[in-house]
Amino acid sequence: MSFTRRQILGGLVGLGVVGLGAGGARYWLGRSLDAKTHDYELIAAPLDLELVAGHTTPAWAYGGQAPGVELRSRQGDWLRVRFINKLDEPTTIHWHGIRVPLEMDGVPYVSQLPVLPGEYFDYRFKTDDAGSFWYHPHLSSAHQLGRGLVGPLIVEEREPTGFRHEKVLSLKTWHVDQEGAFTAFSVPREAAREGTRGRLTTINGKPLPTVELPAGQVVRLRILNLDNTVTYRLNLPGAEARIYSLDGHPVEPRNLGKEYWLGPGMRIELAIKVPAEGTELPLRNGPLRLATLKSVASSEAPGDWPAALPANPVPEPDLEKAEVLRFNFEWAATLASATGQPNNYWQINGKAWDINDKTCADRPIAKLKKDGHYIFELRNMAQYLHPIHLHGMAFKVLDSDRKSIIPYFTDTYLLGKNETARIALVADNPGIWMFHCHVIDHMETGLMAAIEVA
Template sequence: MSFTRRQILGGLAGLVVVGVGAGGASRYWLGKMADADAGHDYELIAAPLDVELVPGHQTQAWAFGPSAPGTELRVRQGEWLRVRFINHLPVATTIHWHGIRLPLEMDGVPYVSQLPVLPGEYFDYKFRVPDAGSYWYHPHVNSSEELGRGLVGPLIVEEREPTGFKYEKTLSLKSWHVDEVGNFVEFSIPREAARGGTAGRLSTINGVSQAVIELPAGQITRVRLLNLDNTLTYRLNIPGVEAQIYALDGNPIEPRPLGKEYWLGPGMRICLAIKA
């Protein structure tokens, strides 16, 4: 079973079943440190990155790692997350851990919980994660531009005990404010931001426009959908499959059908159990 990103205008996230297969994920610039005495488990680098959003054209994005949205971070519930964040951008930035309960000094809000991380500097984030669920990370410095350029990424906190899901996918939804040749345009227009949000020219799933997400046919798959935009609402529709909602914003709920459509607001996350 596969899903494709059918509509890319207006920030709509239409997902449609189109085939059979299975997919995977890769990691780069980010991994468990071999030396436990290094003081951190992960090393995450923010740096400029050229990405092809418009076919045949390069967009000069900013990214946490080798992709935009950034590489998926994973940690088990109740354990410590220790990340050495290195800033290779031309501007100051931070990491805010969206939705996570954590000490103020680890929250990534400049001049409130920490000083901005300047170009060439690093900052060590260390905190215990008390709650399982789907979360994400992003800066809180000049948010419209820095998020708009691609500085977002998923953070998954796995349950202490096995859940029974054999298959799982994380889908990061992102709208891009680019023109027909991939150059950035205004990230936020006040009149639009005060209404439904400033929609970009195209949207991506896991950084890919017109993406096809492959899932194993005939199996129940946990699908995590994350809205990594700060103003835009997405309309989700997944026809022809059984889809149950069982978690919202990292909080488990009594399972209920997804229905014909679901509106996923800015920064929200939804967890589905899907069977073709």
């Protein structure tokens, strides 16, 4: 699987102009538009942010925002993004959780060549699943994501749902000091443990924001973890909240309960019944406040819990005939820094991914038959959390030896300390798909592999 720069650029010529609007597609919550495409021009460029009052942070932004501008599509429609790289280094965009053809997956040297400074690349794909997704580069991830290249991608349901109100909350904990200067995105000692944490927790780029919600209404909260490292232990004490969707796939609505662990790359959609005007509720990470949800006057008639969201068209794996594959996620201290090689602290089935070796994807860790049914047994041999993510296909979480699971479809499963979990999928998307931990420090120090479907 390799191609030349010429082939890639040649591929762009025939594309023509896609009629881009200034800010992107028009969109109206809960109404169907006739538009069958949602077109954006998306620029990645440096941007000074004021994350710490009175100081600037030299961030990198998508569409003049970090986290990046919110992209919207509708289930069954096409999303077309002309991506322009105005950074001084190569990058790509990966569409996390969206089931795209390989050429649109944004993995350098596997899906496409890196988009060089000053170049553009047209991403075009159909959005078949409705839900909360996100986008980010897939190279130099620790610092590109760390500097702010992360953004939400929302795919609306084809038919209106019972939700009339929603908020998108993108979580990120920035690696900055008290003066807003960036600190190291990756420290070897931390990479070998839970990953390097930032210090400044933000929602939509703001520390401790107050989010206003209409009193008496039911609001859909789309909470996205766009952070490199942190697993947020989400809780909403005092709130009436129900889970409607996990990682872009609907679930049978159920109470949020005490706490939900949202690992890097994961998303959760909650419905919250907003209390009487003037009430303030904390959204927290464990005991720490992330935001204040404040109810404000609403003239609308009170809302009630909407029906469950419609399932996405993900093929159902047949567990009877599925082949079982085992994946061990191991800690492996092979400190190779003396030789100038990257440090490999992690491996899957005894193999570490080398982010500097462009040929790793030529040696897939597993080969799946197209349309074959598979069960993966995921085993965490260490005490640190690994949000395990697969590109190209959604998978169904079946069970775990550590917690009770109501089976559900997802693209990222948070594998806990020494946990073994089983997931299943139908390998319906041909290609070479990255399979990795979404703690960026882990993925860049070995915890990544390629899975071939052919």
